[in-house]
Amino acid sequence: MVRVRFAPSPTGYLHIGGARTCLFNWLYARHCKGEFILRIEDTDRERSKKEYLDEILESISWLGMDWDKIFYQSQRFNIYKEYAQKLITKGKAYQKDDAIFFKYEFQTIQINDLIRGKIVFSQLPKEEEVIIKKDGSPTYNFSCVVDDALMGITHVIRGEDHIPNTPKQILMYKALGFKEPLFAHVPLILSPEGGRLSKRFGATSIREFKEAGYLAESLVNYLLLLSWSPKDNREILSIKETIELFDIKDVNKSAAEFSLEKLDWINSFYIKSKNIDELAKILYQYTKDKNFLPTNIDLEYFKKVVFLFRERLIKLSDFLDRARFCFYDDYTYLEEAKEILNKNLAGEIEFLKNRLNLLPNFDKETIEKEFREVCKELNLETKALVHPVRVAISGRRIGPGLFETLEVLGKDKVIQRLDRLIKYWQNN
């Protein structure tokens, strides 16, 4: 049976690169109907933090992945020591200054990477390596080998930055008498500037992407497309069909630059394709987390507002400032919108207001019909009133379609906001 693992170190948040490595492992496990193990590499007592661990687990779950087993290396120190001791007995390691050193036995190492094919190492950078530190904790390469072997990992799928570790680990497998797993080194994700994805580039942790308003499925879909493709020109794939199609052998060899533009496009696509109830639910939670909504907002009303905006959201966060006027009356006219108010149309707006006020039904169609009729009577182009009215009701120059927005706001609010505009003209 296929058994793979993702081995994060809780010394930082789960970032884009780690998330994709996790995803590839998880997809492969699910594709093969195998097991996906989470191994927390918390051997560095100083730097490992509970909050990072929680964050990592939460991010993995949020992205839609689950694990069959979880192990903590911090609970396995005695196991590592036991195996280090065996190496000493075999004469392949020795103790010095309270630490245990492993002696590499020189030989050309060849690995048959599932993604890259044959990789040959003709030499090693060093002749020995600490495997148990002075403080009794194991070093990465050693605990990794012991655990992968003991846990029965069949495929080690990890980032290509681990390629140089592989020959060292293979030598340890041999010394320990363990069977080697298969290796697959997935390409790195580069920042748009070419180098490592980090500080300069805004968000790198999954949590930050979530907070920025990206949907989990967008992130997963996008990450998937970096270094893998269904080969039939499709860009949008559900997790379910990806599990069917995914094979680690098909992952590309070359590193890929992260592109926010494409992620944005995928995100807006997913937002647009969600049904309104689902999207409203997600946005409701999102806005709640951001403390954006006033208390006791009616869910039906919220849903209507979401419907208004859903086609123009790239990220959930776009909803925050753009839809604010639907929930609060205290908005101001934005500077860029005031230009539209340069021409004083107080009389015309007053006329329009009175006519709208008389409408028996305040629905989109009725409003639009009357609005256009009024403009005609005033001998104005429709847009001559559309723009100022939009500013009146939202404070903004741009927004969703005006007539549906008026319907959502309701007659009372619209009348009140038109009055406010008339006053604005009177005072300026």
Add this chain to the structure above:
RNA sequence: GUCCCCAUCGUCUAGCCUGGCCUAGGACAUGAGCCUUUCGAGCUUAUGGCGCCGGUUCAAAUCCGGCUGGGGACGCCA
């Protein structure tokens, strides 16, 4: 410095293994047009690429070599 990985439009990729069907396909971004009350969305359309040099071959994006370029690793971090 030593070792290793990679190389198709600006970006992500299909094609490469099993040379001819490739005057290299798709997506994002960008330009133009249509639609339109703004923005967006949608639709149509355009621009744009096999890093270079050799070799093998009737034929190379595809095979081989070199170069160049980019990336990674060299911690009692993981």
